Amino acid sequence: MSKAVNRARRTLNETPADLLVGSIGKIFEEAYGITEAELYQVDYRLSELLPLTEGDSIRDAGHPAWRAFDHQVPLLVDGTAWVPVSMRGERRGVLRLAPVADDPAVLSELADVATALAHELAAVSPGTDVYRVARRSQRLTLAAEMQWDLLPGRSRIRPSFSLAGQLEPAYAVRGDSFDWADDGQRLWLSTINGTGEGVAASLLTSLATHALRNARRAGLGLGDQAALADQAIYDEYRGKRHLSVLLMELDLRSGTMSVVDAGSPRLILLRGGEVTEQPLEAQFPLGMFEATDYHEQTLTLERGDRLFVVSDGVVEATGKNVRYGETALDRFLRRTGPMEPLDAVRSLIGDLRAFVAGDLVDDAVVVCLDWTGPQA
Template structure:
């Protein structure tokens, strides 16, 4: 096997973790005559594309870099090519190269190479701070650092579903979070509405997520996952601290959704352009009482249904004594129908910031799940 894509793949897998872009740039110059290779990563707020190394941040939505990022397609503009960098639906940023080769087939090869770069960035990020540091335009609080390290990612794509989530305020989030896992048969999703302030809140959420993962990986039922996490939190805090959570399990063969509502964030259903709140049985938050028994509910999703999970930081955000959840939320959710899930949660958080005319004070988490239907 040979060719530019194969050589770039070998170059990236052999490169030291901190030199991925340097080694890739040298290979692209050999293969395509490209003399300028730049990586721009999206920041934690999904608001600016930040260069790795020298260069100016890109914030304007009409810029070719943002068109590439938003549509996840190559963009050619002013003699340069922009290519989406990501992995399995997780959008990391864009790769800029110039000058472009004259062969039209090279665009497809460069697009594939940008995807390979996305995989390698994901693989090496736990071993170096180079790429993590470059994608923040300000310092994270310690609590936010803990929260972002907990996340499985911000977006996920499979033939049967699309999924994305976002935390705000991104650089100072405290207790809100989400977690997910899929094994080809089931998608398991947990959305946490945290309790407390600062590091205390992030540590409580960290305990909850690790307890949920431990129970999930032991293949316990959803109700037992809630009960085990409830016991872990109660054993640590004796009811003085607790948190709300919504646990969901989607059967990917049938679209059946199993839910445990532990004092949860709100679950909204967008179906055929109409928004309704999915009525759930409210149960005690995790860690509030000792030995709580949790009960599962089920409901059926239809093909093309969209679910939103939003915390009270979204619902209760207030401007001029008007709550966002009472006046603006349903209207905005209806407008997200054509958007990809990551664009939907990013736009929702942006609309929320515009509503309060400032950065958010309370934590807010928004998760969007599209059910596309069972696949062969």
């Protein structure tokens, strides 16, 4: 590793949170003669790349910035480099650097620094608003602010799986949400089809998410996780409020998946180009009754399987008095086979926006999981 990369990494660790890009910009200038350095972050809707300090947003899908973001490779065009800023599968945006020499070794070193920047952005973001503010093209509603802060991220990659999720309408989402965690041997995934309006919906989803995390971190099984969250919601609302959730636990060594369907979103399997909705044992939504018991059922995944979890807001999306519906959804999901999970999720949301000719009215959540098989 070059001295410039090592120096950039040390500088990122020592620089104040709001000055990260400027600090590595100085190192780029000294080491590579680069005089322009700007961070473009992807916005909440996954539709724009927004500059941290100045300049216009980038929307054109054919722009080199989007090609670098989509394919996760640095691109050099007319002396300007567009370098992905990503870590562990979480795509934050791209760096614009100029002028850059046409040298693969230099591009590789710039990519290493961009990855270090992504890690540092993840570390400092809880303590500063600089980067959150810069990646929104409009104001978030209070409910949406609560929902986005609740998420574990938007995408995740490990040797045995790839995972991505998205909320819509991004700037005004209320109750739909998702959560995930893994420990190297198991992956836990919950997808919530929220109910209600505004902050009340976000509060209900937040209670459910934290109750499920509390049960999961206590080492409880999937059925007991659902039961604990169910009781927490019932104790608070006494049956007047409830919500649907799909809980999944995937054994990363075998591909065996345990599922609890608590009035849940749809679970759809894409295998060998065929789309099938998985039959699940429907159980009561969380919080509907006191002391409900929940039972797990088991599915077995094969290498190359792709799972989608979609809430009612996807199928029920309406444009010109016509529902998007299951047929359109199945047809579109078949076309996502070659895409990475985040690209598949973004494409489906984009298709929904095009169908309704604007932002969705009702909440929609889409989660995509690829199972690539057990790894050493």
